[in-house]
Amino acid sequence: MRTLRLASLLFLALPAGCGGVQSALVPRGAEATEIDALFWTVTWVSVAVTILVVSFVAIALWGPSRWRNIIADHWVVTVGGIALPVVVLSALLAYGLIVMQVGAARSASADGPGITIVGKRWWWEVIYDRPDGSTVMSANELRLPVGKPVEIRLESDNVIHSFWAPQLGGKLDMIPGRTNVLTLEATEAGISRAQCAEYCGGAHALMSMFVVAMPPEEYEAWLEAEARPASEPSDEAAERGRTLFLENGCGACHTVRGTDAAGVVGPDLTHVGSRRSLAAATLPNDRDAFARWIRDNQHIKPDNLMPPYGNLTDGELTAIAAYLDGLE
C-alpha cells in the first residue's frame, strides 16, 4: 500500500518537470508564444475529437437501441468520417501556415546586429556582432536584448547538432557547411536554458547553456564589457594562476584575450568568470568547480575533448581556479 502511495506521488511529481527553465510550456519569446498557442490548440482539438470518437464507440457497444439505430446511418460516415476530418485538419494546417508566416515576417524585421552560434563537441561557440561591425568571441552562454528580434545564425564545423531554446523558439539543426537562420525575440527579461537537441556523440546530453534575456541598455553595456580583453589578476594567487595557466599549455586550446593564450580548440575564457555555468551548463561557476573541472573533467563530462590534469597539485589548482574565477 505504502509503495503504491509512493508510486502515485512520484507520478504526480512528473508534470512538475514541465515548469522548469527549459520548458516549451513556459514561453518567454515571440516564436515560443505562437508555438505554445498552436500546441494547446492542437492538444484541445485532439481531446475533443477523442471524446467524440470514444462516445460513438461506447454508444455503438452499449447504447440504447434507439441511439444505436441513429448512428448506424450513412450520415455518420459522411459527416463524422469524411467532412469533419477534412475541416478540422485543414483548419489546423492553415493555422500552422499562418504561424510560419508570422515567423517569416519577424525574421525580416531582425535588422540589428546578429549572433552566430557554432555547435562544437560538446559546447557552444557564441560570436556576437557589435553595432560597429566588429565581432566578439564568447562561449557557452547566450545573451539577448529583450524586445528585439535577433538573427541567430546556426553553424557547425563537425557533426550535426541542433539548437533549441524552448522558452524562446523552435529548434533548428546546425549542419556542417550550412548556415541555418533562426530569429529569436525574448519578450521578458530572465534566464532560461538551451539544449543540443540532435544526438552528436559522447557528451551530447551535457551540451546545454543558459540563455540570459536582458533589457537592451544592459545588453549593450554587457557586450561592451565582453569585447574588452581579460582583466588583470587581482591578487598574488590569481597572478600565480595565470603563470600556471600559461605554463601548462592551456593556451594551446583556449584564448584569453590580452595574454599569450590564443588557442581555438576549446571555449574562449576571456570572461569565463562571468558566465553562469562551466562546460556548457555541466557545472556551476565557482572556484571549486574550476578546480574540479581541470583535474577531473573526464569523470564530470565523459568523452569531452579536454585532457584531465591529474598532475597538478591542490595548491596549483586553487591558484588557476582563482585566476579563472577572476576573469569577469
Ligand SMILES: [Cu+2]
Ligand atoms: Cu548534441
